[in-house]
Amino acid sequence: MIDWLIASIPLFKIVHIAALVVWCGGLLTLPLMLARHNPNGLADDYRIVRKATHITYTLCVTPAAVIAVIAGTWLIFLREAFVPWLFAKLVFVALLVVAHAWIGHIVVKIAEEPDDHRPPRPIFPLFAVLIPVIAVLTLVLAKPAFDGITFPDWLLEPRGGQLPFEVPS
Numbered sequence: 001m002i003d004w005l006i007a008s009i010p011l012f013k014i015v016h017i018a019a020l021v022v023w024c025g026g027l028l029t030l031p032l033m034l035a036r037h038n039p040n041g042l043a044d045d046y047r048i049v050r051k052a053t054h055i056t057y058t059l060c061v062t063p064a065a066v067i068a069v070i071a072g073t074w075l076i077f078l079r080e081a082f083v084p085w086l087f088a089k090l091v092f093v094a095l096l097v098v099a100h101a102w103i104g105h106i107v108v109k110i111a112e113e114p115d116d117h118r119p120p121r122p123i124f125p126l127f128a129v130l131i132p133v134i135a136v137l138t139l140v141l142a143k144p145a146f147d148g149i150t151f152p153d154w155l156l157e158p159r160g161g162q163l164p165f166e167v168p169s
C-alpha cells in the first residue's frame, strides 16, 4: 500500500476515537437530559430541555456518529481488517445505531407532543447504549480470533457464478 496512506492510519484512528467519544458520550447524556422533561413544568423549563436535547442530538451526536463510521470504514481498508472480530463488532455497531435512532425518536416526540409524551425511564436507553458500547470495546480491544468458528467453503471462495445479464468487459 502507498506509504503516505499507511502513515495516515494514526490520524484516522484519532478521528475515529475522538468522534466515537462524542457519539457514545452524547448517547449516554441524552437520556439523562430527556429525563428532566416534565410535562407539567414551566414553559421556560420545557424550552430549555427541548432546545438542549435538539442541539445535542442534531449538532453533536449525529455528526459525530457519521464521522466515526466514515473514519472506521476507512480503517477497515487501511488496516485490511477483514477478520471475524470486525464483523462481530459491526453487529454491535448496528445495535448502537438502533439505540441512536430510538433516542432521536424520543427527542422528536418530546418536541412535537410536549404535553402527552413522557420519555422512558433513562435506565432503558442507557442500557440500550451501554450494552453495544461495552461489546464493541471488548471486541476491538481484545480482537478475539474466533478460531472455533468455521465457515463453509461457499462463503470463503469465489463461486465463479455468472450474472444473469451482460456486463461490459
Ligand code: HEM
Residues within 6 Å of the ligand: 013, 016, 017, 020, 024, 068, 069, 072, 073, 075, 076, 077, 079, 081, 086, 093, 096, 132, 133, 136, 137, 140, 141
Ligand atoms: C461502522 C462503525 C465502525 C467501523 C467500521 C469501525 C472500524 C474500525 C477499524 C477497522 C479499526 C482499526 C482496528 C485495528 O487497527 O486493528 C477500529 C478501531 C477502533 N474502534 Fe472502531 N469502528 C466502528 C465503530 C466503533 C465504535 C462504535 C466504537 C466504540 C464504541 C469503536 C471503537 C474503536 C476503538 C477503541 C478502536 C482502536 C482499537 C485499536 O487501535 O486497537 N469503533 N475501528
